[in-house]
Amino acid sequence: MRNICKILKAHDIGDMGIGAMIVFIAMVLVAGIAASVLIQTANRLEIQAMTTGQQTTAEVSTGLAVIDIEGKKASSKIMNVTITVKPRAGSNDIDLAQTIIEITNGTKKVILSYSSSATWNYNHSVDLNGKVFSTGRWNETNESFGILVLQDGDNSITSSAPVMNSGDVVMLCVNANSCFSGLNALVDVWGKVIPESGSPGIFAFRVPALLTATVYDLY
Numbered sequence: 001m002r003n004i005c006k007i008l009k010a011h012d013i014g015d016m017g018i019g020a021m022i023v024f025i026a027m028v029l030v031a032g033i034a035a036s037v038l039i040q041t042a043n044r045l046e047i048q049a050m051t052t053g054q055q056t057t058a059e060v061s062t063g064l065a066v067i068d069i070e071g072k073k074a075s076s077k078i079m080n081v082t083i084t085v086k087p088r089a090g091s092n093d094i095d096l097a098q099t100i101i102e103i104t105n106g107t108k109k110v111i112l113s114y115s116s117s118a119t120w121n122y123n124h125s126v127d128l129n130g131k132v133f134s135t136g137r138w139n140e141t142n143e144s145f146g147i148l149v150l151q152d153g154d155n156s157i158t159s160s161a162p163v164m165n166s167g168d169v170v171m172l173c174v175n176a177n178s179c180f181s182g183l184n185a186l187v188d189v190w191g192k193v194i195p196e197s198g199s200p201g202i203f204a205f206r207v208p209a210l211l212t213a214t215v216y217d218l219y
Helices: 002-061 128-132 176-180
Strands: 064-074 077-087 100-104 109-121 144-151 169-175 188-194 201-206 215-217
Touching: 064 201, 077 176, 077 201, 100 169, 109 176, 169 176
Parallel strands: 109 144
Antiparallel strands: 064 077, 064 215, 077 169, 100 109, 100 188, 144 169, 188 201
């Protein structure tokens, strides 16, 4: 009997050792899988956080600022409008070919896109007001706008790839006659210059009550 009891106890001890080893291996495997999942999740979250941060920074800093709007009178109405814009401080490059202008006179709203046949580099030796409105860049429809390049030190703005970067200044040419059959006196006009990414340039102005001059500073 004693020998039998010793054999049974020995077998029990062996079973317990194998069971403990199996449990230990299972715990190690589960812990390894859990650690792998946690590491992968942490990496994904880190990458997503970095991407979101970069996109948010670009969205906040990138954009266009409207610095001036001028209009030319003809037949007792404002027929042509220039919207002068520049990149905001710290802005990434802005492709004007992917930029749109939303503009309304309270009765009609039009959305304009860039016309590649309407880019012109302004000659600074010529009088600004007289030359801008006589460049022939006003034959645009109510669906397109042209560009007059005022400042472009690195020649990044071309007709096929009008890309603005730091220091660049351009005039966006809007044919108000095609869009609204001209702008009458005391008409309120507002809109946005919306780049592909970043903050839009917002503007609003009222046409003067008396249109006695030829060129007006509207904004």
